Amino acid sequence: MQIGIIDIGSNSIKLLIGESNQTGRFDQIRFEVEEKRIGEGMTLKPPRILEADIEKGAKAIARLHQIARPYNLAELKIVATSAVRDAANQTEFATAILDRTGIGIDILSGDDEARLIGKGALQDPDLFDLGNFILIDLGGGSMECIQFENRVQKAHQSFNLGAVRLASSYIENRALPLSPNDERSIEEHVTQTLSHSSARDHSGITTAVLTGGASSILDALLFSRSNSASATISDLQSLCQEICSANLEDRVTRLGIPRERADIFPTAATIIRTALENLKCDVARFTRYNLRAGLIAEMLEN
Known part of the structure; x- marks a missing residue:
C-alpha cells in the first residue's frame, strides 16, 4: 500500500510517498521539495500569509499534487504547520489549495506536530x-x-x-x-x-x-x-x-x-x-x- 503526504512548512513544501513493507515500517518511494517560503508574514500583527505567498504556495502544492497523481495511492494527505496554523487568513490559503487539488488541508496543532515528529524519528534504522x-x-x-x-x-x-x-x-x-x-x-x-x-x-x-x-x-x-x-x-x-x-x-x-x-x-x-x-x-x-x-x-x- 502506498500513501502520500504533502507537508506545508513555513520555509518549504515537501512531498513524501511511502509504501508499507514486511517490517511494519515503510519504504520511501518518492521525495520532492519545493523551496517556497510562505512564512514571512508570521511576525505581522495579526500573523498572516502574504498574498504573493498564497499564490506561490498554492502553485507549488498543485505541482506536487500532479507528481503524486500517477501513483496508486491509498491516500494523499495535505498537512500544514506553524505558518498556516498561526495565520489569520488560513481559510483563504486553505481555499486556494482546495481549488487547485480538491483536497482539504489538515492544520496540525503544535502538540500533534511534535508528537508525530517523534513518531517519525523512531522509524529511522540509524537510530535503533x-x-x-x-x-x-x-x-x-x-x-x-x-x-x-x-x-x-x-x-x-x-x-x-x-x-x-x-x-x-x-x-x-x-x-x-x-x-x-x-x-x-x-x-x-x-x-x-x-x-x-x-x-x-x-x-x-x-x-x-x-x-x-x-x-x-x-x-x-x-x-x-x-x-x-x-x-x-x-x-x-x-x-x-x-x-x-x-x-x-x-x-x-x-x-x-x-x-x-x-x-x-x-x-x-x-x-x-x-x-x-x-x-x-x-x-x-x-x-x-x-x-x-x-x-x-x-x-x-x-
Missing part, C-alpha cells in the same frame, strides 16, 4: 541503537522538542522558535554577517522560551538528535569536515561561529549553504546551538525521519 535522547526539529515557524526514554516519548512541546520567525523579528539585513548584538538577542529569546520546557528535566540525557532542513545542512557541513555521523557541541559551536561571521554570498559560495536558505541560516544555527547548550546536550546526531515519516507511519497503522 539510541534509547534516551532529545529530538529537536527546527523549522521556519516553530521548533519542536521531544524527550525519549527507552525509545518512548516522555514529553513533547512545540515552541515559536522557527528560523524565519526569529530572523524576521531580529535581523534587519540578512545579507550581512550576524552581529554580536543580534546573536545575543536570539540567544536570550531562545533561552527564555526554553526555560519553560519540560525537556530541561531530562535525567542526564546528553544526546540530541537534530532534524529539519537547517539540521540537514548542518549535518552535511559537519560531515564534510569530520566524516562522522555525530558531532560534539564544540564542533557545532565552531561551525556556528563560522556561519554567523559570513555574509550572504560567502555562505553560498564558500560554505555551500543553499541560496534559498542562506539568508536565515545564521539565525537557524544560533537557535540550534543555543537549544543544545540550554538542554545540556554535548553530542548531536541527525535524522531525516521527521513529521512526514510520522504521518505515514500513523496512517499505515490505521
